[in-house]
Amino acid sequence: MSNKNINIKDVAVAAGVSVTTVSHVLNEVSYARISPKTRDKVRTVAEELGYGPNRLAQALRTQRTGMLGLVSEDIATTPHAGRIILGADEAAKARGYNLIVINTSGSASLESRQADIAALLDRRVDGILYATMYHRNVELPANLGSVPSVLVDSVATGGNITAVIPDEEGGARAAVEALLAAGHRRIGFLNNTDDVPATRQRLSAFRATLNEAGLDGDAAPVESEPSEVQGGYEAARRMLSRKDRADMPTALFCYNDRMAMGAYRAAAELGLSIPDDLSIVGFDDQELIAANLYPALTTVALPHYEMGAWAAEHLIDAVEGKTDLSLMALHPTILGCPLVVRDSITAPRQ
Amino acid sequence: MSNKNINIKDVAVAAGVSVTTVSHVLNEVSYARISPKTRDKVRTVAEELGYGPNRLAQALRTQRTGMLGLVSEDIATTPHAGRIILGADEAAKARGYNLIVINTSGSASLESRQADIAALLDRRVDGILYATMYHRNVELPANLGSVPSVLVDSVATGGNITAVIPDEEGGARAAVEALLAAGHRRIGFLNNTDDVPATRQRLSAFRATLNEAGLDGDAAPVESEPSEVQGGYEAARRMLSRKDRADMPTALFCYNDRMAMGAYRAAAELGLSIPDDLSIVGFDDQELIAANLYPALTTVALPHYEMGAWAAEHLIDAVEGKTDLSLMALHPTILGCPLVVRDSITAPRQ
């Protein structure tokens, strides 16, 4: 157990050596030539005393804190932020780093976000992770650039900072392909109305995937509403009511799980049973919804954990000079969105 | 904008004074007698150069890092952890502190949790917040005691550490009272099967509140299942099927929102309309569920944000010698669980 009150000098005295020797053996300095007995002695004594180096002093001396700053948007709203933090924390911990987490609001002023960064800089973090809660373009505080940084789940408007984002198109493609594979030919898309990359990319992947399957993707029905439960409900009502039964969609691809939840309600009201009368696939894999709807929702998972881990890993590489982030900054890194199969897709009725 | 590369000496030189003077004016040292012109000069120069003190060096010297460790269980599972972090972060930020966040698993070994604490201690955090994801008794790593600490959402098995927890009884009482106020007399409780304080306390408050209203609380129907959607569904099925209509409950108090979600499904299957045929009240206020069920769920909110803020606030007070935590350790501090009114309660049918 680490004991705050004892320092390297105490260890040196107790082991009957100099602090240099202690430092050398504990840090396993390559060029240090120290006898095995001395090594053992030092290690034993350090262990006995419960010595742990004062990371502050270490940092002051080496100009390396082993701390990463993580500024995260809207930490309290969804578990998404938690997944990013978890991924980053585990990757960081594995390499001896820790995270200073600061919350910011997606709608916070540039100055307040700048102040957050400044606080991190004053603490001499080795690098900064900047995480947003959904994939979009962000305007970054100028002081972010003064230390290695990587963006999680967004790309910078300037575009010259390393970023890791989800593969929206691949995810949408996987969702639609799952529907096609089940035999569906009339597939509708319940899209979001926000002007964010996901809206555009999921839509274009939706159409493209249908086209590639020999269907008319451009004619496929799309209804757009705000990406909440209520929006999903309304979009689904419109889509499922406007046509006569013959060309009504037999399957729905929903922009996210919340909209899918709304679609479930619309289907219930219209007497449509899921998945027998209507197959549904969502996006996001929000456990609370996806796993708990009845029937459980097949959906596409966003790689929040993976993005957090990727970002921490590469940030640390950069800090340690093992990677050049500016090279990676040219194009965002894209991480896959796997399909999570549950029970909301089946073959269409004949 | 804070500029890492310039230090107090640079400011001193640029202002034509000594570092002592700079330190004195920037820290507003009370006993320092410095002429207004010098003060202004120093401040202006510091501002111009974008000087911000190196917090590491400051910490090394003052033995105060201005950092709090937050070890949080299962950060990625629910937004609960996020709310605690947010509360703690905002309270901390307001007083110039920052948070080092470390994730731990509720099921992690004592040693691994001890290692997490040790990492925090090596970083010389001024205090530690230990947050669990639901209210229970935890066995704490022994090294936690070596620095001021407070427990969030749990009490220690030893029981001698300051803790802040939700008012389970008050929350349950508020829920049942809302049902009573709407005119219900036959109220059932869908309880959790886990042996945690919430299970016991919500149950006893349920019974007590009914008794105080002149009903027979001890005879009131209770069904217990694991506190997930499926459990809620099964408990509700049992409760709503076993009796003849005349003494079937007209209202259900659910252990949490997830169980309430299951109860919604059971009600739908049984042809019971909410709230007309059956009023429901939940617990937790998990936005994603509560606000999105149809009809929206009236529920009781857990004060995660408030507990996080309270904990940070009092921890900082202790660190700064403004409070004696050991006094507060005698009894946990209990924070209210307010009722969040939505649309799932109405008067019973005549």
Added chain:
DNA sequence: TTGAAAGCGCTAACAG
């Protein structure tokens, strides 16, 4: 009203 200098705990050049 201001400044010199010690020292927080550590690492790393350099000396032996």
Added chain:
DNA sequence: CTGTTAGCGCTTTCAA
């Protein structure tokens, strides 16, 4: 193979 020492950037005692 091991030890001496300077110095990371800051606060604070003491002296002027």
